[in-house]
Amino acid sequence: MMGETKRPLILVTNDDGISAKGIHALVEAVRPFGEVLVVAPDKPQSGMGHAISVHNILRLKKSTIFEGIEAYSCSGTPVDCVKLAIYEILKDRQPDLLVSGINHGDNSSTNVLYSGTMSAAVEGALENIPAIGFSLQDFASDADFTASKYVVEKVVQKSLNNEFPPHVCLNVNIPKGTVDALKGIKICRQARAFWRDSFDKRLDQFGNPYYWLTGEFENFDGGEDTDIFALNNGYASIVPTQFDMTAYHVMSDFNNWKL
């Protein structure tokens, strides 16, 4: 599909949808580094985690939203976008790098599980494509991505110039603020935290109840080597991320159950 060239092929996706400001900032940041292909959802897909479309059909449409860049919008999830890019659009050529984002909102800690942005990157890791998810700690649709672009450029350059470990991706989170305010970039571990949810119960026009999911993110991790700690102290955080969820530390506990 793509022309023959020695420039790295960079696959771009996100979960806020192809018209979000964040993916446009990401495309601008990565286009100097190689040939860019965009395959992104046609609508917001936040919180879709690693969902794939098994009961629904997928639509794929050429998009002219990025000048001079091959782009497609897809009716499915971020992971669907990655699969369609690899197995339907590219077929014979593997991307040299997959970047996802820049997400409008934080994906640190256990948000990696809920995040469509990061699930697209994890799907890249499954395919053994170097993959990076970028997220800015700002949910605003008009968020300022200047500091994010600086981090993207730095991380992408290093990713293309160094050996990227196999079957790993990066979860990069950038604190809200200016480039000058950014204290640096830290390699971190995923903080132990979870959502203490609550539901906003309302009545529809017929008097029937419905709910909005809401909640507070609660950090129960006192470590100073976590992504949350880095972000709270003005650093961008990078968590090297993998997909083996085996709880090796408790294998023997369960073996003792004599099942």
Next chain:
Amino acid sequence: MMGETKRPLILVTNDDGISAKGIHALVEAVRPFGEVLVVAPDKPQSGMGHAISVHNILRLKKSTIFEGIEAYSCSGTPVDCVKLAIYEILKDRQPDLLVSGINHGDNSSTNVLYSGTMSAAVEGALENIPAIGFSLQDFASDADFTASKYVVEKVVQKSLNNEFPPHVCLNVNIPKGTVDALKGIKICRQARAFWRDSFDKRLDQFGNPYYWLTGEFENFDGGEDTDIFALNNGYASIVPTQFDMTAYHVMSDFNNWKL
């Protein structure tokens, strides 16, 4: 919501939907062990991974589908069901055990990422509720759950009688076949495998293309301690599963990048 009692409170959910045969087999298997609350999707939610509803409202309806058991159907994903159960239905009482399934189809290896069944269990682990996802290697809607029920009873009994490690859940997969054919139950690690996808491209009634996601699951893990190996050899597999996706083994590699 639930009556005062000393019997364990068992929360049941799934991803195939509240009317699937698998969740009915699961409810029958666990009801002798305690008080049961069912909160399950009102429609199939396979492949939803850890998705949550952030852009859509949630509906929750009382269901009488299980005789003598408090049950609700929910318009959302399996993880939404767990969140609604904990924060909206139960509120002051924490379930003693969360069981999810019995899934119509295998969730071994990296399918843990795509599986709504297992994401519900992982959500339980986040909430520090002992949680178990059960899946049968048979996609048929009329699958035979006899061997699965045997495994469920054994694993649930041991889970209630032993100390369940914190922030961990179990990914239990049962091979297709009779109880007699089952060779045993093995504690395993998650096999390294991935989906080599392909897309079935078709034309709709207007001549516009659409796609169905399909593919082959490819195991690139030769280990004899994996869930896939256990299942292929007639054993039920149990992978203790946790949600820290940090790639600790490559932290120093990335530190050497001097970002």
